C-alpha cells in the first residue's frame with residue numbers, strides 16, 4: 539500500500555472524510571461499519587488502510603495520527619497484518635465463498651489480539667449470496683470488528699447493509715490539487731497542466747509523470763501540432779516514424795488519443811476566444827495560430843472522429859491504419875501556409 543499515510547494529507551484531498559474519521563478517533567466513537575462512497579481515484583482504499591493503521595497502531599501520535607513505524611503500522615503498509623483483511627472481486631463478482639472465508643479467517647485463533655478490520659473493495663460487485671452472507675455477519679458482529687465497504691455506488695448495495703453502516707462521501711479530487719502535487723515533484727509545467735485532465739488520482743498522475751514512455755507521448759502530441767500547418771514538415775510522416783515505437787498497446791493508444799482530444803479542444807476554445815479554458819497553456823501561441831488556420835467546422839468534425847476512434851479502441855480494429863488515417867485527416871484540416 540502507498541499513498542495517504544496521514545490524516546493531515548487526507549485533509550487536502552477529502553476534508554470531510556478526514557474530519558469525520560478524526561472526530562470518531564478523538565471522541566473514541568468510531569463506527570463499526572463504514573461505507574466509503576465516491577468515484578474511482580478518490581483515495582477510498584488508502585483511507586481505509588490509514589484508518590486500519592490508526593486503529594491498530596501501537597504508538598498513536600498526540601495529534602491522533604498513526605505512528606507509521608511500529609510493527610503494526612508497517613505490516614498494514616505491507617498488507618501482511620493478519621487482522622486486516624481485504625476482499626476484492628474475483629473476476630467480475632465478489633462471491634459468497636469470499637465473504638465466508640473472511641468470516642472464518644477472523645474467527646481463527648491465529649488472528650492476533652486486538653481489533654480486526656475488513657475492507658471490501660468495489661462492494662457493489664458482491665452478488666446476492668455474498669451480500670446476504672455479509673449482512674448476517676453485520677447483524678451479529680463479533681466484538682471489535684470494523685467493516686469498511688468501498689463503493690462507487692451505494693445504491694447498488696443491499697439497503698439493509700447500507701442502513702447498518704455510516705456513509706462517508708468521497709468527492710472527485712480537485713484538478714488544482716493534482717497540479718500542485720505534480721509541481722511539488724518538479725514535473726514540468728506542460729505535464730502539470732495536462733496530466734490532471736487525464737486522471738484525478740494523484741498516484742496515477744505521479745506514475746504518468748515518472749514514465750518516460752508516457753511523457754514521450756505527451757511531447758509527441760505537442761510536436762505533431764507544432765508541425766501541423768507547416769509547409770516544410772509532415773505531421774503524417776512524423777507520426778508514422780514514431781507510432782510503432784510509442785503506441786504499443788491499447789492503454790498507450792487511449793492515452794495518446796486523450797491528449798490529442800484535449801489539444802483539439804484547446805484549438806476549438808481558442809477559436810471561440812475561451813483562452814481561460816486552455817489545458818495546454820504553455821502552447822497558447824501555437825494553439826492560437828492553428829485555430830486561425832482552420833474552420834470551426836473542421837475542428838469539430840475532427841474532434842468527433844477522435845472520440846469515435848477512442849470509443850472503438852476496445853474492439854479489435856486495425857489500430858495502425860485507423861491512427862494513420864486520423865492524423866492524415868487532421869493534417870489536411872489546417873491551411874498549410876506558414
Ligand SMILES: [Zn+2]
Pocket residue numbers: 594595596597598604605606607608609610611612
Ligand atoms: Zn504505529
